[in-house]
Amino acid sequence: MAEAWRFILLLIPLIAGGISIFFAFRLMKRYRIAFTSSFFYYMVFLYIFGTYSLAGAGILEQLLSRMEIDLKVIHSARLYAIFLGIPFLALAKFMFLRSITEFFQKKPATxxxxxxxxxxxxxxxxxxVYMIRLNYFDLGEYRDFILLQRWVFIGFIWATYLFAYLYILFFSAEVSDLPAKKHIRVFGAWYLAFMVLCITPLALSGYHAIFRQVFLVVFLSWHLIPILFLTVYLNKYQEPESTLPDDFETSLLAFTEEHDISKRECDVIRLICRGLSNQEISDTLFISLQTVKDHTHRIFVKTGVRNRVQLSNMIR
Known part of the structure; x- marks a missing residue:
């Protein structure tokens, strides 16, 4: 019975993680903006680390224990699995932080x-180096190294998601649309909760094996919740990339004359209706990002709309 529960607790996060990647991929295809692309790769790298290094290490430990292999060999195998997954973890967290900055039309500083x-x-x-010391020179204790590795991992999780949440709080203050600001902050709050729910069972994992399984469930399954909020946000405030209707230019011309829109503002509106982000509009029109934001603000004032979706719907 215990084996069945362990298998279920292992299967749930793997399936949930796969579903999260599927939904993140759909968002990336529907909204071709930098944020969704970075968030998708964050999910992919995190899933690789979670399945290979975390779930894989646990499975390896169970198999070797049944074979009555020496405990040092078991510890060594677990550490190797985690060691080889570190690059994926580093890439995952970087892509997460990059996606947060891109959410606000910015990029991580060089x-x-x-x-x-x-x-x-x-x-x-x-x-x-420490792995070599342990395996080939028998210097140090496996248990001490596993404990150190666990607390370094906890510190890394804490620093990443706390920084992301504070970044969201700071830059969302510049967002004038109150519903949009709320969605952005809720998204950040879900990942702050993710941080707490990861750290707690991980810190307790030395007391009972069940805490490691709970950690894995949270680590790979939790993302379904913020992805839901992200989907709601994008559906409401971001126009999906699409081809423009045949009569679009006629509608746009009548719209610009009605609202006294300048030629450059008309170019910006055309690209907004194609689903381009501010940064992509800046690159296309060869103007600065701030100029794009200024044009967009004036367009919103002249037309009385509050976001891109409303603007696109007025023309179409």
Whole structure:
């Protein structure tokens, strides 16, 4: 009976994680904006780490225990599985932080990117060096290293999601649309809850094996909830990429004359209706991002709309 429950607790997060990737992929295809693309790759890298390094390490431990392999060999196998998954974890967290910045039409600073990967590379190298010390020179204790690795992982989770939440709080203050601001902050709050629900069972995993399984369930399954809120947000505030109707230019011309829209503002509206983000409009029209935002603000004032979807619906 215990084996059946362990299998179910292992199967649930793997299936839920796969479903999360599917929905993230649909969002990326429907809304071709930088944020959804980065979020999709975050899900993919996180799933690889979760299945290979976390679930894989647990399965390996169970199999080797049944074969009555020496405990040091079992610990070593677990650590190797986690060690090889560190690059995927580093990429996953970076893509998450990148997606949050892109949510606000920004990009991670180059200095931050360099610093981030330098730190993670150093951790990866130190992890490998300690593994060599343990396996080939028998220096140190496996239990101490496993405990250290666990708390470093907890600190990494804490730093990543707390930073993301504070970033969302700070930059969402600039969002004038109150419903949109609410959705953005709720999305961040779900990931703050994810941080807490990951850290708690992980910190307790040394007391009972069930806590490791609970952690894996949360680590891979939780994303279905913020993806739901993200879907609601995008459906309401982001026009999906689409081809324009045949009579679009006629409708746009009548619309611009009615609302005294300038030629450049007309170009911006055309690209908005195609589903392009502010950054993509900036690149297409060869103007600065701030200029795009200024044009968009003036368009909203002239037409009395509050978001892109309302603007597109007025023309179509």
């Amino acid at each position: 200095t931050f990117t360099i610093f981030y990967f330098l730190i993670l590379t150093a951790v990866f190298v130190l992890f490998g």
